[in-house]
Amino acid sequence: MLVLFLLFRFTPFAGGLGLAFANMDLGGGLSWVGADNFEYLLGDPLFWKALTVTVVYTVIAVPLVIAVSIGLALLVRRAFVGVRFFRSVFFLPVITSLVLAGVIFIWIFNDDGPIPALLDLLGMPTGSWLTSPTLALPAVAIVAAWGRFGFDMLVVLARLNEIPRELEEAALVDGAGAWQRFRHLTLPQLRSVMFFLVVIETISSFQVFDAVYIMTAGGPVNSTYTLGYMLYDQAFKFFNFGYSAAVSMVLFVMVLAFTLVQRLAFGKDET
């Protein structure tokens, strides 16, 4: 077991650090190039493009999935007949591979599919989302949100369940409306859970790959070329393993920063 760990977790990690400072040719020969990969990275417009795309993607995807999760958690909070059905349904996408679901989502966002057709009816002709440099990234974010909201919803539900019922009862007696109760009572109670979700969703958005690979392959014109995709693309299309490792180190630092924020804020493991 320990041998396995050494071989397949620690070695790759150290190796990744090393590789980021090296070049590997096709025969597998390594040559030490110092910080060249990073220097090249900083001067590479594609890297800056990927970084921008990743950040924009995160800014779209994270609020989207969290807002949907909180909304739905509020809807299925009360124990009513059939609530179990709704909770089960909302969890289905969580266990579904986004690669497999991505195949149908390509159709859904395509010229032939429902979303452009319905928007056209509403007088907003968009054409196919996946061939549009402005709409392809939001389409990927929507699919990712579809795949994740069920999990976040459970986290929010668990927290909602801990809020003392007396608070809500008191607010009701005082005649507070639904929005007032949500805004001044429920929402403040959800602050810590929202923070937790922002952190884990941000970490996952930084690394988005599956949905990008299947739906857009980074295109059109690199509008969905995320860091996660770049790292794959550089290694397995252009065989720049050292360069790809440098990209992965940037990603690692971004993820690590957010993980540390989470650990500091919570002090311990929370999921």
Added chain:
Amino acid sequence: MSAVDLPTRRRTGDVLFKPRGVGRVIVPLLLAVATLVTLFPFYAMVVLSLKPAVGLTFPQALIPTGLTFDAYEAVLGGNDLLRWVLNTVVYSVVSVVFVLLFASMAGYAFAKKRFPGRTAMFWSFLAMLMVPYHITLIPTFVLLSKMDGVNTYWGLIIPTLANAQATFLMRQFIAGIPDALIDAARVDGASDLRIFVQLILPLCRPILATLGLFVFLWHWNDFLWPLVIGQDSDMRTLTTGIAGLMRESQPLNQTLAGSVVALAPIFLAYLFAQRHFTEGVAMTGVKG
């Protein structure tokens, strides 16, 4: 973890969160819309996979008439789908068995045995939890290609067996088993191996079931690692195989038929073991 311990039965007098006024219309409406959005892709996937290859245009394509199993016949007969099913089953089942075995062994050692460097080693495990999958991808691949592990089953499986998260969870669970039980067994003359097999493992059965299901799901849906390590068509798994069909612009109905075949086992398992799924995902956190 009781994160999924939620009220599901109607409590008499649970009027607290009952919608009032306009809410009485809006709440069911929103629930209906959310359910529709959640389920629509699955419905579209199944119906389109049962249609002929041409003329898959909204809205006609969604009307379930003129259904045919042509796409399934083509995809099951014409290419490597059955091989991919086999590969995915091998990848998932073998991994589950060994991940559970290794994780419970290491978990037992970390929780109950004293040995030099235990704390340091455990902390380095925890640190590995923070290193994302993508970071180790390239070096692991380079390592495996030097060991001639590309396009082999062992190359696919072995690197995923060292699962830090599973080890951590097993360690937490086994730490909760009273030392007195282990001491009693030892006084009775049981060896370490015997204690592990006959005492620890049976006590761990509930967590092994949940964790096992999750590890299975994770491997079944895994994409990036099988994508890079199984490059030949006959070493693909279902996810990478179907992504391949997509990239090769195979007819949409056939690609969808493949997706339905790949999703069906997970859905069946979810129907029968739903609680384990929610618990597993709640316990292990983020989806793979």
